[in-house]
Amino acid sequence: MKLDARTPGGPLAEKWDRHRADLRLVSPANKRKFHVIVVGSGLAGASAAASMAELGYQVSCFCFQDSPRRAHSIAAQGGINASKNYPNDGDSDWRLFYDTIKGGDFRSREANVYRLAQVSGNIIDQCVAQGVPFAREYGGMLANRSFGGAQVSRTFYARGQTGQQLLLGAYQAMERMIGRGSIRMYSRHEMLELVVIDGHARGIVARDLVTGEIESFAGHAVVLATGGYGNVFYLSTNAKGCNVTAAYRAYRQGAGFANPCFTQIHPTCIPVSGEYQSKLTLMSESLRNDGRVWVPTVPGDSRVPRDIPDAERDYYLERKYPSFGNLAPRDIASRAAKEACDDGRGVGPGGRGVYLDFSSAIARLGEATIRERYGNLFEMYNRITGENPYATPMRIYPAVHYTMGGLWVDYNLMSTIPGLHVIGEANFSDHGANRLGASALMQGLADGYFILPYTIGDYLATARLDAITVSHPAFAEATNRATERLSRLLAIDGTRSVDSFHKELGHLMWNECGMARNAGGLRRALARIPALRAEFWENVKVPGAAETLNQSLEKAGRVADFLEFGELVCRDALEREESCGCHFRTEYETADGEAKRDDAHFTHVAVWEYQGTDAPPVRHEEALDFEFVKLATRSYK
Amino acid sequence: MGVMRLTLKVWRQAGPGDRGSFHTYAANDVSEHMSFLEMLDVVNEELLVRGEEPIAFDHDCREGICGTCSLMINGIPHGPRRATTTCQLHMRSFRDGDTITIEPWRARAFPVLRDLIVDRSAFDRIIAAGGFVSAPTGSAQDGNSILIAKDRAEHAMDAAACIGCGACVAACPNGSAMLFTAAKVNHLALLPQGQPERAARVLSMVKQMDAEAFGGCTLFGECEAACPKEISLENIAHLNRDLVRATLGDRGDSTRDDE
Amino acid sequence: MNRLFALWDTTVGKKVAMAVTGVVMILFLISHVISNVLIFSNPAHLDSYAAWLRSLGPALWIARAVLLASVLIHIAAAYQLTIRARRARPVEYNRREVQVATYAARTMRWGGVLLAVFIVFHILHFTTGTFHPDFHPGQVGRNVMEGMQVTPVAMFYLVAMLALGLHFSHGIWSAFQTLGFDQPAYRQTRRIVAWGLAILVAGGFATIPAAALLGYLKWP
C-alpha cells in the first residue's frame, strides 16, 4: 500500500495557495459530464454536494435517514471555531493551527491543519450569508465564546444548537440544487458496497431501505462523508443509526484505515440509568465553567449529596490540576472520573457517576444567572433524569463522543483508492490523537465547502476514466456480495437479538479499549471478539424479509461490520505502544499519571490494510515530520 | 414508583398497501427512568424472542434534535409532556397500569411506510421550492459586514429551531403544514440575508405546500401546542402577511421574471 | 385582477378572502343590529330607517350586491377549504386529544352552514315576506314583532344567534391572524375584542326574539 500524502512544499502559510494554483481544472462545459456520488448528507456531505453542484457537476447524494437534514451533525451543540480574531484577543491562523496540533498531541499533519485554520474564516462568512442565525452582540456583531484547550475566544455559536443551524444552512443550499435538478437526493438509502473498477472507485451499491431493493449507481468519483464510528462502543453520544459500514466496506475494498484506536471520550454526559439504556446524552462542556466536580472521599458513601460535608468531598480536578481545575481537557477530565469510580467512590446507579455541583455558583451568582446561562441544559437534564439540578448536583459520567480515526486520505482528501474521497469525521482528519471542542464542525465544513470542490477537480481532470454504466460486471459482483450477505443474515434464524450482540461488543470495547487501555485487556478483547462474531453468524435472529422496510436487518448489517471493525480498533490500540491524547495506555504514563508519548517510535499515522476477515490486516506507517512546530509535552497542571 | 406494567395499543401495518390494524401488547417491568423509545426497544426484544416482527418506528439522535422520532401517543403528538419529543419523553410521565395508544402521524401528505413510520419527504420538497438563501459557496463577504440586532437574531433563531418532525401536521385537524412552512419563511424573512428573495420564497413555498395536499390553516392552534420546539403561531401571521404583500404588493426584483 | 386570482389559488389566499368577506359581513351586522334594536324604542323608527335605506336607491343595491358577493365568496372559500381539510387526512386517528382548539373554532363549519340556512330563511322572512304569516311591506317594525310571535321561528332565531356568536368570535380572532396581526403580547386583547363584539352583536340581535318569546314585544 503506497501512502503518498502529497503534501505541497514551501512555507506553511503558502502551501495551500500554491497547491491550488497547481491543481488542474475542469472546464465549465465539461463539469456537467462528470457524475459525483456523495455518500452522507451531514455537514461534510451536504456542503460538498451543494458546492460541487453549484460548480456544475452532476451529484447524487445518499443518506440513511428519511431526510438529509437529520444527519447527526444536527446534534452538535457547543459551536464552531474560526481564527477571525474578532474579539481582538490575539488569535491568528497560526494560533488555531498550533492549538489544534498540540490538542491532538502531535499526531496530525502540519500542512492539513494549517489549511484548516486558513479556511476557517471563510466558513463563518459562508454560513452567515446562508442565514445561519449565529449569536450576536448588542451592536449586531457576531458573538464569540471560549472553549476547552484554547486561551482565546474563537468559537461561534447559535444557542446550544450550532450543529443544527449549520447543517440546516448546508441542507438548504443542497435542497436549492436539488430543486434545480443538479443534485439527486436518495434518502433512506444505505450504501452497502463500494465498486472499484481498474483500481478506481466508480460507484456504489445501496439498499433502498423502504422497498429493500438493491440498486447500483455508477459515477466518476465517490465521496464518503459517512461520519464517525463511535457506536462500535454501543453506548455513545452518536445517533442510533451512526455506523462504520460505508467506511468499512471501502476498507475491505482496499482503502487504508488510519488510527482506528483514536476515539474520544467526552467527560460530561448523563450517566447510564439501566440495562435498557440505548444512547448517552451529552451535556455541553460549558457547564464546567461554573460546576464543580466531586465525589465522596470515602468509598461507598451512600448519603445524599447535601448531607456530605465539604470536608468529606473530593474535588479531584481542582486538587490534581490546580491551574486548569474543572476545565481540564476532555481526555484528562474523563480519566480522572473513571479513576474515582474505579476506587468505588462513584455515585448514582451502579456507582458510575460523579457530581457536577452548582451550589457554590448559585450561592455566588444567584439562581437567576445560572438559569440564564444554562437554563436549557438544566431543563434537558431534568427531562431525562427527573432530578432538579438547581437543588441537587448533576450526576455526570464520560461517554464515547467522537472518532479521530478514519479512512486515510492525502492532502487532496483522497483515500488509497483513486477516486474515493473521504471527508468529515469519516476521514482520519486533522485532529491527531484528540480533537479540541468546536473543531469538528469546522473541519467538516472546510472539507466540504472549501477543499474537496477544488481537489476533486484535479482528480477528474487528470484521471483517464472510460465511460462505465451499471451493466459493468463489477456492479453485478458487488450486488451479489450485498444480497448474499443479507440473505445469510436472514437465514441464520438463531435465538439472540442483534442488540444483545451489539451490547456485548460495546461492553467489551468500553472495558478493554475505552478510556484507559493496556496490553492484557486488549489481548482479552482480541480473543473474545472473533468468538462473539462467530456466535453472531450462527445464532443471531433477524426476523422479516429483505424486500421490505426491515429495521432489524439494517441493524444486523451494521453490527456485523462493527464485529469486524472492533477487532481492528483493539489491534491498533495494542500496536501503538505509547499514550497520546485520547489513547491512554496504562503502561505508558508519567510519574503523575499523565500520557507519556513515545515520539521516537510513534510519530506516525498507523494505516491498516485489509487482508480478509480472518487474516490479520497489515499495518503501514505514514511518518509525520514536524517542520514548523517542535514537539512538546502537554501540561495542564 | 419504580417498576410499571403497561398495556400498549399499537398500530401495525405491513406496508403502504396494507390496511393495518391495532395490536395489543403488554409491557411489564417498565422503569420510570426509561425513555419512551427505550420502552419500545424492550417490547421489541420480547417480540423478537417470541418470533414476531418488532414494531417499526422512526428514531435516530434520541436527544430531541434530529426530528426523526414521531408517534401519536394517547392522542397527542410526541406524548403528554410539553415541549418534549418522543425520544426525550420518559416513562415517569405515565402511571402503572396505564393503557397507551400509539399511532403514526396521519396525513395524506405523510403516507405510512410501515407500522409507525411515515414518509415526510414533502417537507424536503417545500424547502427545495424556496426555503433557502441563494448564496453559492465562495460568494460571501465578511460575516461582520452584515449587522443584525441581537434581539432580531434571537427572534430568527426561535423560528429556525424547527426540527421538521411533522408534529404540527399530525396535530392539525386540517392536516396543515403551515407552522413548519411559516417557521422557515419567517426565519429567513427576519434576516437581512433573506430580503432579496423574500417575496419569491413565500410564494413558491406556499405553492409547494398546497401541491403536497396538506390542508389549509384555519387557526385551530393545535400545532403550536404540539410543537416540541414551541414554534409560535405568530409565524403563521407573518407568512400570511408576506404572502399577501408578495402577491398584491411590489414583488421586488427577485420575481420580475415570473410576472 | 389576475393577481387576486393568484392569491385565491392558494390556501392562504382563500383564507384571506374569508377574512375580508367576513369583516364585510361583520360591518353589515353591526349596523344591522343597531338599527334592529331601535324596535324597542318605537317600531316606527325601524320603519323610517328602512324607508331611508330604500331612499338610497342604487346605493342600497350596490351595498346589497357587495353583501351578497361577500356571502357567496365566503361560502365558496369555506367549502373549498373544508373539502381540502377532509382530503388532507383520509384516515382519522383512533384517538386525538384536543389541546387548545376552542369550541368556537371547532364549530366554524357547522355554525357557518347553519348561518347560511338562516340567512336564506331570514330574507324570505323579512325582506320578501314569503315565510311571513301576514307581511306588510314597509312596516318593518310590525313585520318583526308579528313574525317573532311564531314560537318555533323565534326559537330558530335564538339558535341562529348562538351560532352567530360563536362563529363571530372565532371569526374575528382568526381574521386578525389571517390578515397578519399576531404579536403574542396582544393575544389576550384580541380574544377579548373578539368575544366582546360577538356578545354585543349576537346578544343584541337575540334580545328581539327573546323579548318576543317572553311576551314583551307585541304589535298593539
Ligand SMILES: Cc1cc2nc3c(=O)[nH]c(=O)nc-3n(C[C@H](O)[C@H](O)[C@H](O)COP(=O)(O)OP(=O)(O)OC[C@H]3O[C@@H](n4cnc5c(N)ncnc54)[C@H](O)[C@@H]3O)c2cc1C
Ligand atoms: C452530541 C454531539 C455533539 C457535538 N458537538 C460538537 C460541537 O459542539 N462542535 C464540534 O465542532 N463538533 C461537535 N461534535 C462533532 C461533530 O458534530 C461531528 O463530528 C460532525 O458533525 C460529523 O459530521 P459528518 O458530516 O462528518 O457526519 P454526520 O453528520 O454524522 O453525517 C453522516 C452522514 O452519512 C450518512 N451515512 C452514514 N452511513 C451511511 C451509509 N452506510 N449509507 C448511506 N449513508 C450513510 C448519514 O445518513 C449522514 O447523512 C458533536 C458530536 C456529537 C455526537
Ligand code: HEM
Ligand atoms: C353564510 C354562511 C357562512 C358560512 C358557511 C361560514 C363558514 C365559515 C368557515 C368554514 C370559516 C373558516 C373557519 C376558520 O377560518 O376558522 C369561516 C370563517 C369566518 N367567518 Fe364565516 N361563515 C358564514 C357566515 C359568516 C358570517 C355571517 C360572518 C359574519 C359575522 C362570518 C364571519 C367569518 C369570519 C370573520 C371568519 C374568519 C376568517 C378567517 O379565519 O380569517 N361568517 N366562516
Ligand code: HEM
Ligand atoms: C333577530 C335578529 C334579526 C332581526 C330582527 C332582523 C331583521 C331584519 C329585517 C326586518 C330585515 C328587512 C329589512 C328591510 O327589508 O329593510 C332584515 C334584512 C336582512 N337581514 Fe336581518 N335581522 C336579524 C338578524 C340577522 C342576521 C344574524 C343576519 C346575518 C347573518 C341578517 C342578515 C340580513 C340580511 C342579509 C338582510 C337583507 C338586507 C337587504 O335586504 O338589503 N339579519 N333583517
Ligand code: SF4
Ligand atoms: S414546527 Fe414544530 S412541530 Fe412542526 S415540524 Fe417544526 S418542530 Fe416539528
Ligand code: F3S
Ligand atoms: S393546528 Fe392547523 S389550523 Fe392552523 S393554526 Fe395550526 S395549522
Ligand code: FES
Ligand atoms: S430521535 Fe431525534 S428528535 Fe427524537
